[in-house]
Amino acid sequence: MKSVLSYPARGRWGNSSYRGNCSGYVILDLLKFYRPKTFLEVFAGGGTGYEVAKELGYTNSIHLDLHPRWGGWNALKDEVPVSTDFIFSHPPYFDMVVYSGQVWGEAHADDLSRSVSYQDYIRKLDLVNEKLMSSLRVDGRLALLIGDCRRHGKYYSIIKDIRYPGQLESHIIKVQHNVTSERKEYKGQFVPIVHEHLLIFRKE
Numbered sequence: 001m002k003s004v005l006s007y008p009a010r011g012r013w014g015n016s017s018y019r020g021n022c023s024g025y026v027i028l029d030l031l032k033f034y035r036p037k038t039f040l041e042v043f044a045g046g047g048t049g050y051e052v053a054k055e056l057g058y059t060n061s062i063h064l065d066l067h068p069r070w071g072g073w074n075a076l077k078d079e080v081p082v083s084t085d086f087i088f089s090h091p092p093y094f095d096m097v098v099y100s101g102q103v104w105g106e107a108h109a110d111d112l113s114r115s116v117s118y119q120d121y122i123r124k125l126d127l128v129n130e131k132l133m134s135s136l137r138v139d140g141r142l143a144l145l146i147g148d149c150r151r152h153g154k155y156y157s158i159i160k161d162i163r164y165p166g167q168l169e170s171h172i173i174k175v176q177h178n179v180t181s182e183r184k185e186y187k188g189q190f191v192p193i194v195h196e197h198l199l200i201f202r203k204e
């Protein structure tokens with residue numbers, strides 16, 4: 001694994017039409033590289049991490065999401081049910097895709113993508129990151145996949161605005177493929193976003 005990841009195809013894992021889903025190769029490469037004995041995925045969404053974990057032979061992995069398919073686990077209110085040595089977390093990128101009430105079920109007040117403002121979103125994400133980090137075993141790792149976004153011409157750098165929940169061990173850039181901004185022609189001095197960040201925090 002190097003500090004830039006680029007997967008032109010997302011792979012066969014999970015539901016490719018679940019909005020905001022990620023490539024299974026990210027999770028596959030993380031699990032093959034760090035080889036954790038125990039694995040927790042939060043914000044499991046379309047089941048990408050679940051299918052990767054099963055294929056790699058994890059019989060004890062846990063996958064959670066507010067989506068009823070994953071038990072309706074609420075990252076803001078519920079406890080992390082297990083202590084593991086690796087967590088993959090792929091939260092909403094603010095309100096870029098609104099999940100509850102649009103992708104699934106009814107609108108849920110604790111859906112991070114329904115945060116009332118960007119500040120509210122960052123405050124909630126900080127809470128979740130700290131909760132995840134404290135659930136890890138010593139020497140465990142939290143891998144956070146997160147993008148940047150623009151709203152009404154303003155650039156929001158989520159990785160700049162969050163509080164780091166532990167020691168940053170690696171900052172990996174993941175190139176985005178098959179996103180609208182990659183295909184669209186832009187006029188003027190506008191730089192489309194075609195990357196995401198994968199931050200690896202290690203619990204000391």
Ligand SMILES: C[S@@+](CC[C@H](N)C(=O)[O-])C[C@H]1O[C@@H](n2cnc3c(N)ncnc32)[C@H](O)[C@@H]1O
Pocket residue numbers: 014015018019020021022023043044045046047048049064065066067073074075076090091092093099100110111112113
């Ligand atoms: C970017 S998607 C994850 C996509 C997933 N990695 C995949 O490949 O399909 C973010 C997920 O966060 C979930 N979510 C939003 N707020 C949540 C909360 N408070 N607790 C748990 N899950 C939440 C949404 O239901 C959505 O599935």
